[in-house]
Amino acid sequence: MASVLPLHPYVDAERYQEERRAIFARSWQFFGLSADLSRPGDYLAETLAGFPLVVVRDAQGTLHGFHNVCRHRGGPLVSEAKGRCDKELVCRVHDWRFSFDGRLLAAPGIDLGRDMDVSGLGLYPIRVESWAGFLFVNLDKDAAPLADALGDLSRDSWTLADRTARLRHSHPVACNWKIYAENHLSGYRIGGEFSTKTSSLDRGASQIKMSDGVLSDDASGSKTTEEHHWAYIWPNLSFTLYRGVLLIEAIRPTGHERTEIDHIFLHAPEDPTVDAAMVASEDVTHDNAWACEKIQKNFAAGVFQPAPPGLAPDLPSDWFRDRIHKSLSLGQSL
């Protein structure tokens, strides 16, 4: 298993474009909660790794996903992150109208009824699947089902149960998404800035279960309790259950040196523990962000070279870097 990456995937804008295509356009990405799309016409929109996307529920209850890109001149079909549309998706620029299954229905000033084949002017589709109340999308029409990506990740562990309340926070961090992900996953936290504040969310001592697409604590491990449970889903999503509060953390790249950390805390209404869990998590995020921004600058300065593999073995981070190697054509640059 590789345990180092060369520096250019962390600092190079062209490499980021390769990652958008090779990783984020081909992996299942967390998109939101199924509960937010309960009625026909309800939609959610999000930009993932630079791809503007929308998911809408039709009158039969089926979910449809598309690039949020009109086939006329590329305008947006919806402009809010969440909302409801009336029977059709209507482009915000010149009002071309599309059915919820993506067909072009009407275009103002153009007679589509006669001698006009518009079958090739439907919206660009994406895949949508849900699991345990969570929505995922995949831009690759040939991708394996979501269930394959999740492997034997227990559905029961993450049931929403009565966690109907939520808090949402977003943190911009000036670093490459991989620096944040590696720091997030690292069990190598001895001393330094992290020693005290991560103790409440410590993952390093847990036994780790590893599959191609998922890292998780071992349910049979001594450190795993109903109070504390975690999983990381390739490439950029973690679930942490901490004292009854479920934290979903998505590490969203917004550029080669910019990342957005999206947190959703799901909890029971009136749960008094949510504030403490959130403060603990936000403390960890703040410290991670501080370190990752410094690391990004040092990587970009061009002096640092990665330490030899094996010097400081770190199973979760090694798993992550190995997945990066498999996804990108990094070739002999190690």
Ligand code: FES
């Ligand atoms: S860009 Fe959508 S109708 Fe013109």
